[in-house]
Amino acid sequence: MSWITLTEANVLTKLSGPELTALKTAALGSGQINPLPEITSQIVREVRGYVRGCAGNTLGSGETIPDELLGPAITRIRFELATRLPVSSLLTEDRRSANANALALLRDVASGKFFVVTPAVPTTEATSTPSPSWSGRERTTTRSQQAGL
Numbered sequence: 001m002s003w004i005t006l007t008e009a010n011v012l013t014k015l016s017g018p019e020l021t022a023l024k025t026a027a028l029g030s031g032q033i034n035p036l037p038e039i040t041s042q043i044v045r046e047v048r049g050y051v052r053g054c055a056g057n058t059l060g061s062g063e064t065i066p067d068e069l070l071g072p073a074i075t076r077i078r079f080e081l082a083t084r085l086p087v088s089s090l091l092t093e094d095r096r097s098a099n100a101n102a103l104a105l106l107r108d109v110a111s112g113k114f115f116v117v118t119p120a121v122p123t124t125e126a127t128s129t130p131s132p133s134w135s136g137r138e139r140t141t142t143r144s145q146q147a148g149l
Helices: 016-026 035-053 067-083 093-111
Strands: 002-003 064-066
Touching: 002 035, 016 035, 016 067, 035 064, 035 067, 035 093, 064 067, 067 093
Parallel strands: none
Antiparallel strands: 002 064
């Protein structure tokens, strides 16, 4: 298992060619371009954010994701592509359910309930999460104030 770069060919595993073409070209305004690259980039950042959510995980370099999360990532891309259109026929109950399951799996990754492989080439970007700190305890009640109680 490894970390991979998400491609349009990966997305084709969940969409038919005509369906992908329609999602990439339908409902484009003047000057708008194919939304697939931006949506793919957004979902890659989302997946990486969930992976980063667990302190035990290490991110891979660049715009890569663990291949264990390829399915959920493609499901999220398919859902986001379909939601940009003014028709709901592409958002079947099965696809809504698949999207919910993909998000649940990503939350499991963030909570450490689902393991992702450590990348062969880890990222050099800072990935640490802030940890709480305390400046010290200050006593509000002392032993001598408790005498006689």
